Amino acid sequence: MALASPFTPGDLPRVLVGRARERQRLGDLLARVVTFGELAGPPVVLHAPRGLGKTSLLRDTEDRARELGFVTAWVACAKGSPMLTEVAGSVRRALIDAEVLDDRSTKRVLDTISLEFAIFGVGLSTEFGRDKTDGEQPVAAITGLERVLHEAAASVRVRGGAGLLLLVDELHAAPYAEVAILLNALQNLAGRRADNPLAVMAAGLPSTPEMIMRAATFGERSEFISIERFDEADARRVLHEPAHEVGVGWREDALVAGLEIADGNPYLLQLVGDSTWQEAAPVKGDILERDDLEAGEGRMRGQLAAMCRARWDSASELEQSFLSAMADYEQEIVPRDHIATTMGRESRAISVPRARLIDRGVIEAAGRGRLRFTLPGMGAWIRDYQSG
Ligand SMILES: Nc1ncnc2c1ncn2[C@@H]1O[C@H](COP(=O)(O)OP(=O)(O)O)[C@@H](O)[C@H]1O
Ligand SMILES: [Mg+2]
The missing domain is CATH 1.10.10.10 (Winged helix-like DNA-binding domain superfamily/Winged helix DNA-binding domain)
Structure with missing residues (x-):
């Protein structure tokens, strides 16, 4: 029977390749929370165009954090949707799922969150919904968010966990005023660093760093990490490893042709791998040939064309x-x-x-x-x- 494709265009990779430096850095920040029970430092922001592997790296970090005893809350921002109510909701769900809280503290933390929820929900749509000019700060929302993050992180630690990891994907799509609130809350929490076993990691399009620096004067203290295309060695591994794991190989000329089409772009590498695989329908021990790749090129180009079209139209x-x-x-x-x-x-x-x-x-x-x-x-x- 033909094997299912191990390639994952548009999905989390089965084998996460490369990113050693980034993983090391993110791991160090988690370790700081684990070891000292304190804030990991200013937020980390991964930035790159679509398809370069930001979400994959955040998910990988989330997995590693869970293994270290973190409770993790994930938020994906979307244009026109509020971010902070999502943050509060996601933190709340994470605490419930992790069952790290006893009845009394659960109730207290959940009450705090529900209260802040109400503040965000009402406040953001009216008072804070528009862009704020510098100096004018929505104090209630900032303090509210601080309390949510502090209570949640501290209660995880009290119960023997490492702390709280908040992951915010697609940050560029968040409402600007809410980004400012988040940054201000984190800045205040940094003043009581030892009380807040918390790490915040975000990802977004290349516009994200500038947005953050505009949103708060100290935004520039955030740690910006640019996610780049793969070099040839890593690009090779993206094609080779998932296939190799299920006993399928690549003919060298097919692999080289695939590398050329994808040009180090992780999404395209997965797409090349997947389209070639669909054509070849290999069984264990088979080799993917140049013919398979060429036969899959129509499908691949169709997908690529749809993406170009979307970018052009916007x-x-x-x-x-x-x-x-x-x-x-x-x-x-x-x-x-x-x-x-x-x-x-x-x-x-x-x-x-x-x-x-x-x-x-x-x-x-x-x-x-x-x-x-x-x-x-x-x-x-x-x-x-x-x-x-
Ligand atoms: N380190 C990696 N190793 C292998 N494949 C990856 C890696 N990073 C990303 N990919 C693949 O690239 C595509 C885009 O990844 P994603 O994380 O969604 O990018 P982004 O969030 O930057 O748009 C997905 O198909 C994913 O499987
Ligand atoms: Mg993404």
């Missing part, structure tokens, strides 16, 4: 002309001057669409004055789209 007219000018260069790395000239503008005059596209993770800097698409193959897609 761009403004000016951004689209910026993207066409990039595509027009026909090489991976595009000099900024070429874009300006093609658009018929001064180099300075293109910095707004450039910044917006970088923030949303559509393009990225590739050395000084040079740019590239974050999705390999997007340039070719745009050329096809415009000629067809």
Whole structure:
């Protein structure tokens, strides 16, 4: 019988490859909470375009934290949805699921959270729903959040656990005013570091660091970690290891062709692996061949095209002309001057669409004055789209 595909495009990887440095750093922060029972320091923020492995790394950290005795609360932000009520709700559920609380303290913590819930729920939609100017701070919400995080973290520790790990994914999509509240609450908790066995780790698009620095003056103290494409050795492992684990190999030329298509992008590597696998329908002992890869390319290109299309459609007219000018260069790395000239503008005059596209993770800097698409193959897609 053919084996089920071990590749996971769009899903948590079965084998988490690489990221040794990042895992080490995140592990050190967890260890600080475990050893000293204190706050892990300022929030950590993983940032990168989509598909680079931020969520996978956060989930991996969550797994490791659980093994160390943490109670973990996970929040995925979404455009137009409040974040803090989610945080309170997720912390509450985590405490209940972990059963770390005895009846009395459970009741006290849950009461606090319910109370704060009400404050967030009512307050944020009215008083705090809009962007705040500096200096004006929604004190009630900040103190409320501090209490929720403090009570939860301390009660985990009292019951013999390590502490609380709060994970916030897609932070770029959170309401700006709520990000400010979160940062202020964490800053205040840092003042009583020894009472707060807590770590906060977040992930978001490349716009996230700037958002955090704008949201609070001390936001810049957050620890920003950029998640990069895989180098060739790790990219190889993403294709090789999941297959190898179930007794299936890759022919070298097929593997090399796959590496070239994906260009170090973790999502595309998983997609290449999966489409090749679907075509080959291998059994144990089989080898994935170049023919299989080529036969799977249609499926793969279809998926890639849908992603390019979504990015293109979400761009403004000016951004689209910026993207066409990039595509027009026909090489991976595009000099900024070429874009300006093609658009018929001064180099300075293109910095707004450039910044917006970088923030949303559509393009990225590739050395000084040079740019590239974050999705390999997007340039070719745009050329096809415009000629067809
Ligand atoms: N370290 C890794 N090893 C193997 N595959 C990975 C790794 N990180 C991410 N992936 C794969 O890449 C894709 C995108 O990962 P994800 O964590 O969702 O990225 P992001 O959150 O940055 O958009 C998924 O298909 C996932 O399986
Ligand atoms: Mg993600």
